[in-house]
Amino acid sequence: MLNSYVHLVNSLSEFNFKTFLSQYSKVIVFADENTNRYCYPLLKEHLPEHLLTIIQSGEEQKTLQTCSVLWNSMTEAGLDRKSFVINLGGGVLGDMGGFCAATYKRGVDFMQIPTTLLSQVDASVGGKLGVDFQDFKNHIGVFQDPQKVIIFSDFLKTLDRDELRSGFAEIIKHALIKDNKQFEALKNITLMQLQNLDFEFNKIISHSISIKSNVVLNDPTEKGERKILNFGHTLGHAIESFYLPKPNQKLLHGEAIAIGMICESYLSYIKSYITKNELNEICDYILKIYGKVKIPDSDLDSILELTTHDKKNSHGNVKFSLIKSIGNCVFDIIISNNEMMDAIKFYVSK
Ligand SMILES: NC(=O)c1ccc[n+]([C@@H]2O[C@H](COP(=O)([O-])OP(=O)(O)OC[C@H]3O[C@@H](n4cnc5c(N)ncnc54)[C@H](O)[C@@H]3O)[C@@H](O)[C@H]2O)c1
Ligand SMILES: [Zn+2]
Missing domain, CATH: 3.40.50.1970 (Rossmann fold)
Known part of the structure; x- marks a missing residue:
């Protein structure tokens, strides 16, 4: 709606x-x-x-x-x-x-x-x-x-094509947290089609807005359910912030969130919320659209350090919104530093 x-x-x-x-x-x-x-x-x-x-x-x-x-x-x-x-x-x-x-x-x-x-x-x-x-x-x-x-x-x-692709990350996120069928539909869209606006864009936009609308209608001031919109954003923001001051490596918001969604899908997998198959499906599609960004091992500690600045943390814990099977999401899941490190390493190893 x-x-x-x-x-x-x-x-x-x-x-x-x-x-x-x-x-x-x-x-x-x-x-x-x-x-x-x-x-x-x-x-x-x-x-x-x-x-x-x-x-x-x-x-x-x-x-x-x-x-x-x-x-x-x-x-x-x-x-x-x-x-x-x-x-x-x-x-x-x-x-x-x-x-x-x-x-x-x-x-x-x-x-x-x-x-x-x-x-x-x-x-x-x-x-x-x-x-x-x-x-x-x-x-x-x-x-x-x-x-x-x-x-x-x-x-x-x-609109610049990189900006368009960046915005598309939020469309993927909305499907992953709320609508399995929509994720299946999105998987058919190629990068070429996306960049040429060569599919039923209005339908996809309207569907995506309705997902966000419903979430915020239930929880306008982010006391609970609205937190699921942060899927991909805890590690994604840390990666975005880390590369922000580096002119040649700067990532657009959605490009960083795409990496964050891969890392946080991995966390969902190690918490047994999604299967290996689901994890592979998500990674394959995101990598197909966004490609692979090189993150050197020497950057990992500093990226991790930045997650502690996330607005959504409380009492020194880093809390995540994770998917529980594709199309569902849970929030306030506490993740340790080691688990976060493994999640970024998972992306690096792709
Ligand atoms: N309020 C919220 O809930 C919410 C949610 C997500 C993001 N945000 C905020 O949104 C901001 C990012 O927004 P954005 O990604 O739209 O970036 P933006 O507003 O900076 O726009 C990106 C670039 O595209 C240009 N542009 C805009 N429309 C164009 C068009 N039709 N054709 C050609 N050029 C065009 C702009 O001039 C700008 O250079 C951040 O500040 C973020 O905090 C807010
Ligand atoms: Zn975002």
Whole structure:
């Protein structure tokens, strides 16, 4: 089931922006230089009179300083509490623009128009908004649902192919934690088909969003079940963080999560939650799409060290969400350092 505020459209004219927005006093669109160039021209004609503020793209821009720029343009334009914000962009712009809307004059309504695959199937659903602070990712933020999320997969045509493949990792994750049949279906998609958007993409996006929607509906503030969305992310984040400062080895989020899913499937296997066959099936498919990243033995200790910084830990234990047969997931599973090391070594040996 899709959340009622999520609209998956085949054409932007399917959603009547002008009628919907007529209840608001002013409309402002936030975009970055890429979505301004590639996506805004498609959207513009569907909107009533509006303002446009463009910020620079990139995770390093996801800061309170950039929020000041956005709050400033809202203030200078004289936006009141009946104004409306449209966030046209990937997860960085959506998280930050949503946060600015949710806090401006104690909150104005906003809409997410996600333009990357990652933001369409993951970031735009679930109400988490915010920015990075000092060295901490998503450190300052709020939970607030948008009025509408408009998903238009044609935007993905201009997206960098590595970014597209990166977002696909979350689609694989959603299938592994909640839908065995969907994983079977995904396994038929080749890298070539993925990069040419050469299959029924809308169906896959909509299915993936519905998995995330259902999980967050049951547990909006991550007290329990929502933790299953972290499958692949405990070791995946550590690997992502470790290679982040190394320009030639930097991994996109989904590329790191793909490695994390292999490692954490191995942990699921050693806990006897999945069979050897299931483990092989998962590894074979992920390696087919993402290839193998070389992780030298000399990096392993430092990567492991980074898992202790994970936000989800408590009392010095590293807790994992692991799959219990493909299509099911359990959470809060304590894993020892030795087991984590074996899991990364398992990937290295592939
Ligand atoms: N709120 C949540 O629940 C949640 C979940 C997952 C991730 N996130 C956040 O999402 C962010 C990552 O999002 P992302 O992967 O979308 O990255 P992003 O927003 O940085 O976008 C990636 C790049 O693609 C460009 N781009 C966007 N749409 C385009 C298009 N249609 N054509 C051409 N270029 C385009 C952007 O300008 C940017 O350069 C992270 O900050 C992460 O914390 C949030
Ligand atoms: Zn992720």
